Amino acid sequence: MPLSTLCLRCGLCCDGTLFTHVPLQRTEAGPLKALGLPVREREDGTPILPQRCAALDGRTCTAYAQRPEGCRRYHCNLFSALAEGEVSLEEALSAVDGAHALRAAGGEREEALGDYLDRHFRGRHRR
Ligand code: SF4
Incomplete structure (x- = not known):
């Protein structure tokens, strides 16, 4: 396709x-950490996923099925x-x-x- x-x-x-990071919903932080991804927090406590993303292997997302909403929505x-x-x-x-x-x-x-x-x-x- x-x-x-x-x-x-x-x-x-x-x-x-x-991008330098993907903004996360608070509920997404735990599941991404469980995958071993390094979730960080802004000063206001908002979770973010720093980029280059640790889930990226070459040019492929290895967490595709569990990727956060910000990744799903972005085109x-x-x-x-x-x-x-x-x-x-x-x-x-x-x-x-x-x-x-x-x-x-x-x-x-x-x-x-x-x-x-x-x-x-x-x-x-x-x-
Ligand atoms: S789509 Fe996958 S590799 Fe890209 S930022 Fe999101 S979780 Fe990371």
């Missing part, structure tokens, strides 16, 4: 590239663009590969990563 193909090739919303803009037929799977995978390449390159190219993520993943997807 194209949408799962995209997510399994990506992982940017779980590996610390797009990046590239995902939405693919779901709505605004981009093809090939174009979406190319955008994902471009992000990973910028991150891997480091140096000046890595500085371009923030704009690239804004353009393809955070804001409205633009080609």
